[in-house]
Each structure stands twice: as C-alpha cells, then as structure tokens.
Amino acid sequence: MTEETTIKVRVQRGTADDTPRFDRFEVPAHDSQTVLDVVSWIQQHADPGLTYRFACRVGMCGSCAMMVNGVPRWTCRTHVRKVLGDAAEIEIRPLRNLPVIKDLAADLDPFFDKWVAAEGRHHPTRTRHDPIAPVDPGSAERAQASAGIECINCAVCYAACDTVTGNPDYLGPAALQRAWTLFNDAKEADRDAILDAVTGPGGCTSCHSMGSCTAYCPNDLDPMSAIAGLKRAAARRYFRKAG
Amino acid sequence: MREFHLYMAQRLSALVMAPFVLVHLGLIIYAIQGGLSAAEILGRTQGSVFWFLFYGMFVVAVSIHAALGLRTILGEWAGLRGRALDATAAVIGLGLFAMGAHAVYAVTAGGPA
Numbered sequence: 001m002t003e004e005t006t007i008k009v010r011v012q013r014g015t016a017d018d019t020p021r022f023d024r025f026e027v028p029a030h031d032s033q034t035v036l037d038v039v040s041w042i043q044q045h046a047d048p049g050l051t052y053r054f055a056c057r058v059g060m061c062g063s064c065a066m067m068v069n070g071v072p073r074w075t076c077r078t079h080v081r082k083v084l085g086d087a088a089e090i091e092i093r094p095l096r097n098l099p100v101i102k103d104l105a106a107d108l109d110p111f112f113d114k115w116v117a118a119e120g121r122h123h124p125t126r127t128r129h130d131p132i133a134p135v136d137p138g139s140a141e142r143a144q145a146s147a148g149i150e151c152i153n154c155a156v157c158y159a160a161c162d163t164v165t166g167n168p169d170y171l172g173p174a175a176l177q178r179a180w181t182l183f184n185d186a187k188e189a190d191r192d193a194i195l196d197a198v199t200g201p202g203g204c205t206s207c208h209s210m211g212s213c214t215a216y217c218p219n220d221l222d223p224m225s226a227i228a229g230l231k232r233a234a235a236r237r238y239f240r241k242a243g
Numbered sequence: 244m245r246e247f248h249l250y251m252a253q254r255l256s257a258l259v260m261a262p263f264v265l266v267h268l269g270l271i272i273y274a275i276q277g278g279l280s281a282a283e284i285l286g287r288t289q290g291s292v293f294w295f296l297f298y299g300m301f302v303v304a305v306s307i308h309a310a311l312g313l314r315t316i317l318g319e320w321a322g323l324r325g326r327a328l329d330a331t332a333a334v335i336g337l338g339l340f341a342m343g344a345h346a347v348y349a350v351t352a353g354g355p356a
C-alpha cells in the first residue's frame with residue numbers, strides 16, 4: 001500500500017434514540033493498519049464527535065470490540081487488510097445484541113448484569129484467616145477451569161450469538177462460561193447455587209450448541225463446550241436428586 | 244428448576260422416541276411390500292396390546308417432545324414469554340396427544356371383524 005491510497009469506511013452514527021444512520025469517510029491507508037487505527041483517524045482528523053471505546057490497543061482490555069463488516073471483532077487486533085479483502089469498503093457498527101449509547105459505543109450493562117445473574121462470583125471455601133487452599137494444577141477439574149480463565153469480557157461471543165438475538169433473557173456464552181469456570185474451581189464452595197442460577201429460563205439449556213461463540217472468540221476460548229459442561233453437570237444433579 | 248425439568252423431559256422423550264422411530268420406519272418398509280391395504284394394517288393392529296402400547300407411548304413422547312421444541316422456537320422467533328408461551332406449548336402438546344390418541348385408538352380398538 002502506498003500513502004496516496006485511501007480506504008472507504010461506513011460508520012454507524014447516532015444514539016439509542018435515533019434511527020441509526022451511516023457516515024462515509026475516506027481514510028488514508030497505511031501498512032499494518034488496524035480497524036481501530038481507522039476509527040481513531042476519523043475521530044482525530046475528520047469528525048471529533050465520533051464516539052468509540054478503546055484502552056489497551058493490544059487485545060487485553062476487551063473494550064474495543066465492534067462489528068466490522070458484520071463480524072464482531074477486537075478492532076485493535078484486526079488488520080484492515082484482513083477484513084477488506086475484496087470488499088470495496090469497511091462497515092463499522094457497534095457490537096450486536098446490545099443497546100447503543102452513541103455511535104460505536106455499545107452499552108455493556110446487560111452483558112455484565114448477566115455475569116452476576118449467572119452467579120459468576122466466587123463463593124469462598126475459607127476466610128482470609130485460613131491457610132490458602134492448595135490447587136492441583138493437574139486435576140481434570142482444574143483443566144476445565146483453566147480453559148476459560150483468559151476471558152477478557154469483550155462481549156464478542158455475546159454479539160455473535162444468535163440465541164441472544166432471539167431471546168434477550170439468554171445469559172449468553174461469556175457469563176455461562178464464567179459460571180462453568182467457577183463450578184470447576186477447587187476453591188468454590190457453592191456449586192448448587194451456580195447450577196440453580198444457570199438452569200432457569202434463559203440459562204444453559206437455551207444454548208443451541210451452534211458454536212458461533214467459539215468460532216468468533218478472539219482468545220480462542222470455547223464457551224460452547226463450557227455450556228455443554230454445565231448441561232451435563234445439571235443433568236447429573238437431576239438424576240442424583242431423582243434417584 | 245422447572246425450566247430444567249422441561250429440558251430433561253425433552254431430552255428423555257427424544258431418547259424414548261429414537262427406537263420407536265426406527266421400528267416405525269422398518270414397519271413402513273415391511274408393510275408396503277406387496278401393496279398397502281387398510282385391511283392388512285387393521286389386521287395387524289386391531290386388538291393388539293403390543294401395537295397399542297408401542298404407538299401409545301410413541302404418541303406421548305412425540306407430544307412432549309414436539310410441544311417443548313416448538314416452545315423454544317415460539318420463544319425465540321415469536322417473542323412469546325412466560326404464561327403465554329407455556330399455555331401455547333400446552334395447547335400444542337395436548338392437541339398432538341388428542342390427535343395421536345385418536346389415531347391409535349382407531350387402529351387398535353376392537354378385534355378383527
């Protein structure tokens with residue numbers, strides 16, 4: 001790419017009260033340019049009123065996720081070259097399945113409320129005055145728990161999930177994966193509370209196991225399998241209680 | 244917990260249906276050999292406790308399974324929630340059961356004339 005070439009960009013604008021509209025921009029192209037670079041260029045050089053979110057720029061904070069040509073992505077880790085391909089322009093919208101605050105900033109409150117609703121908080125087995133409980137890193141449970149701990153709450157999987165689109169009450173992949181991580185934590189004291197929280201309406205049984213969450217997670221995590229784990233654990237508890 | 248009971252009911256009814264479906268398909272292939280007649284079918288089913296139980300349980304499993312599957316679809320595609328969703332699914336389940344029970348009764352009741 002040379003300095004003279006430009007990239008055509010369509011950006012969704014507006015607040016929750018407006019019908020979304022699109023503004024078009026021409027952004028100078030550079031080598032190794034990310035989608036976040038493009039958004040930042042627009043805000044710095046073309047329209048200071050553009051609202052968007054980012055912090056770390058290196059795929060650690062999870063705040064820069066947006067829909068890029070219809071696909072939920074971390075914009076800071078997505079190269080323009082990768083998404084442009086044969087497409088004539090880049091379309092950037094706020095994350096799907098969430099209300100808009102303004103322009104590219106989605107309201108993540110429902111996403112985080114569901115972490116709480118899925119009982120995604122630790123119930124300790126000991127107090128601060130007890131010695132620290134040993135954790136066996138080689139155990140099967142620990143392997144299950146470790147598989148999900150790198151989640152950075154970016155909501156890319158939540159935006160990718162069609163079940164969330166169809167059922168706004170569905171807790172979604174990230175919250176359920178968090179519940180499964182805790183469920184397998186040797187230091188977790190209340191597994192029943194977790195299973196109770198994830199087996200109501202909108203719980204793990206709503207998942208259709210189609211795997212968009214796993215396909216799109218930029219961290220290569222596998223919420224679909226975590227949710228399958230919750231279903232199995234809940235079924236085991238069901239038969240234990242029945243038998 | 245109620246939601247999970249329904250989930251288990253749908254999985255278990257699927258488990259019950261699987262062998263029924265296979266036998267039913269096999270039976271269709273067997274029954275059409277050399278033409279299909281009402282007399283032949285009724286000759287096999289009328290007065291048969293086996294076929295009454297077989298298709299009776301099949302109908303129960305289908306009613307549960309289909310009603311719960313449609314309950315999910317109606318929730319996601321038609322936006323039905325709570326009472327309205329449960330009532331609609333119950334009507335579908337009972338309707339399927341009524342039609343199925345009627346058919347099972349029609350082919351198994353009474354002996355060969």
Ligand code: SF4
Binds near residue numbers: 151158174220223
């Ligand atoms: S599971 Fe992956 S996509 Fe989902 S919130 Fe966590 S890091 Fe993001």
Ligand code: SF4
Binds near residue numbers: 162163172207208
């Ligand atoms: S597997 Fe489940 S959580 Fe993941 S995208 Fe599909 S329905 Fe959503």
Ligand code: FES
Binds near residue numbers: 054056057060061064
């Ligand atoms: S800015 Fe932190 S993940 Fe993209």
